Amino acid sequence: MHFDELIGHLGQHTVDGLSKGAIYALIALGYTLVYGVLRLINFAHSEVFMVGTFAVLILWNQLGVENNPPVGQAILFLVLGLLVAAAASGGTALALERIAYRPLRRKNAPPLIFLITAIGLSLVFVELFGQVLPKLLGGVLPEAFGRPRQIVGMPTIIQQETLFTIGNTAITNIQLIVFVAAVAMMALLDWFINRTRYGRGVRAVAQNPETAALMGVNQERVIMLIFVLGGIMAGAAALLWSMRFGFTQNSIGFVLGLKAFTAAVLGGIGNLRGALLGGLFLGIVEVYGATLFASNWEDVIAFVVLIVVLMFRPTGLLGESLGRARA
Template identity: 50%
Template sequence: MDFGFLFSHFAELTITGLALGAIYALVALGYTMVYGVLQLINFAHSEVFMYGTFATAWVAVFVHGTTSVSQGLGGTLGLLGLCAIVAMVTSAAVALLVERLAYRPLIRRGSPKLVILISSIGASFSLAEIMGLRDKFAGWFGLQDNLESYVAQARNVYSSPVTVDPHKVFEFAGYGVTDIDLLVIGAALGMMFALDVIVRRTRLGRGIRSVAQDPEAAALMGVNSTSVIRTTFLIGGLMAGAAATLYMLRIGTTRQDAGFLIGVKAFTAAVMGGIGNLRGALIGGLLLGVMENWGSAVFGTQWKDVVTFVLLVLILLVRPTGILGESLGKARA
């Protein structure tokens, strides 16, 4: 154990951990929204995120080509905005597809929750394999040459050609906080604050909360539960797409199974904060990101994931409902 490294790099580990945790929190919102309404885990949400990462990379290839370029954040903001829009639309479309094909038919038939969970797991594997076979699909339609930049080496790491160089904005406790750190944390906090306001203060939010709290009573009051469920998946997909763009900004690479580990971490964050609670997803994500970095500094990077799940077990032993146990259905306007 190396506590000296932790103390000497405390500010750096904390700030970068918050940036990573903000991405976890955005993805966790999809898990917590669906669970709050349906009392089910959407295991395909990790692939919803993964498709957003590829959308981000493909927009960069479409705009800049495959030639690698490196530039500052200021010169990339326009491209990042375009990437974010396309990624959010793509992830939202995939999320709606999952809802339409893997959830809605089974919910209408009154299928057991276990069957629906298995369906979501099948959707997760299917989406990952479709991305891994994109070169085959392009070949079947005779488009492999035209889409070479997008389908080559379908199961290998796919890199964005645009790299954003971080620049120090100010210094905090010996660490130069960068513009990328501020953008990732600020964007994530802003989107989560906006979503919290929508859920707590708008008519749409009241519909979501009513279905989460008592779907039968909500139906009697004229709330269309199918529409609410569809909107919930849509919102989760939008947040996952935004997280995908921020992830590519920091990491810069993705692959067809990139969503798996991020999805597990985001689910852990949702459970840690109190699954079904929006603010809990935020707190759980930020806490998880920071604790991962601190644990890596003390025990080594090979123990990073172990620290994550040990922390989850400890919190659930003390508070099984998570840090914030209030459910989405009990959120007050």
């Protein structure tokens, strides 16, 4: 137990946790949106994120990005990366919906069947990017798929620098960008769901599918929309991840997805603002916990948090709702 270390650098650990949690929160949105409308856990959402990171990787390789480009170029690469990752992840999420979930919904399958299908899909994607694509595309895209199942590095777009220090807390440029970008994406989504016509449709279906259908909301379109929106958020998370950590692997989705799901449950699954709160909270708890014990216990902390939350407050911090509370 390293209490002194934790208390002495409390500010620093909090900042680290926030920037980590921001990525969890972005991925958590995908779980929350789908759950809010369909009451299903889209277990394959973690792979939607993974596809996004590979899209960024391939884009940057094709553009011939080198380490530490000038600022103007760096911004261009990031914006392009965001677009490509969002397109790839959104497209993947939509494909999952069309190919796998829709036939099951037609048959009114029990929730567990959805979950098992999603697990199968997740396995298929992990293997596609770990085995099949490296064999098929290893010659064409050697930087991305050269070594099956291995960690692939990406160029450093922004050199990590300390921007300013408050007390003994240093805040780096990357942490600031990750946090601000993630919160901005979430604010955008929140605005979209709460203020636009499409968002109203989403809330209506979440609240009561039959009545929404009677009022002329196209349910199928709403379902497609939420999958795409969740995918776009996962794509944004993929870009921020690539920028901050600079690597990807076919299996990164698994643990990250579990943590994002924990974040969603923690904040109240189905609740957009809850996902933000849950993500940030989980990020902080994890960094504190890793400091207190040792960093190799980090993953255990997230799962213990999940079990404790489900035991004592299964509706999460802010309660389950998408449209329900404020319709």
